[in-house]
Amino acid sequence: MVSQKTIEIVKATAPILKEKGEEITRRMYQLTFAERPDYKRGFENTWMQHLDGGGQAHKLSAAVYAYATHIDRLDELATAVNRIAHRHVETRILPEQYPLIGEKLLQAMKDVLQDAATDEVIAAWAEAYEALSNIFIQTEKAIYEQEDQALTERLAKTNAV
Numbered sequence: 001m002v003s004q005k006t007i008e009i010v011k012a013t014a015p016i017l018k019e020k021g022e023e024i025t026r027r028m029y030q031l032t033f034a035e036r037p038d039y040k041r042g043f044e045n046t047w048m049q050h051l052d053g054g055g056q057a058h059k060l061s062a063a064v065y066a067y068a069t070h071i072d073r074l075d076e077l078a079t080a081v082n083r084i085a086h087r088h089v090e091t092r093i094l095p096e097q098y099p100l101i102g103e104k105l106l107q108a109m110k111d112v113l114q115d116a117a118t119d120e121v122i123a124a125w126a127e128a129y130e131a132l133s134n135i136f137i138q139t140e141k142a143i144y145e146q147e148d149q150a151l152t153e154r155l156a157k158t159n160a161v
């Protein structure tokens with residue numbers, strides 16, 4: 001759980017994220033892919049088909065905005081989190097990929113928001129991102145385990161192992 005102070009700061013950034021969110025997430029992907037071109041794998045519906053990333057930057061910015069406005073009532077985001085987690089599992093996203101995305105998201109906030117990205121805002125978003133990534137990592141772990149279980153049962157039926 002994040003601190004009360006973080007909740008307040010993150011909620012206060014919602015209006016600016018509504019306005020500049022897509023610019024921030026576009027910048028985030030630009031910074032990420034410059035360092036890790038291999039992270040483009042999995043984006044077959046987006047960067048692989050549309051040169052500008054199609055709707056992915058918009059989808060991510062909408063998710064970040066929804067998180068900012070619901071950070072104190074995350075249960076309302078459960079359906080969306082579940083859908084995104086399934087998409088992440090389909091594209092084989094792993095826990096170790098989350099920190100880089102977080103680092104580049106914060107850097108993108110600094111680049112786009114400039115003076116509005118105070119140290120306090122960045123520290124609050126660092127805490128908030130970590131909390132959100134833990135939710136995704138746990139949800140995705142459970143989906144991977146279900147898939148592993150189903151695979152084990154299928155293999156057992158064929159006596160393959």
Ligand code: HEM
Pocket residue numbers: 039041042043044045046047056059060063064083084087088091093097098099101132133136
């Ligand atoms: C807290 C962090 C994250 C959030 C909020 C987030 C959010 C999203 C959202 C909203 C979608 C669209 C789902 C849909 O189409 O229904 C998505 C898809 C995706 N995300 Fe994430 N994501 C996060 C972390 C990551 C990380 C660490 C990676 C690793 C590189 C990643 C890679 C992808 C990929 C490959 C897709 C599928 C894109 C496609 O359909 O072409 N995401 N994510």
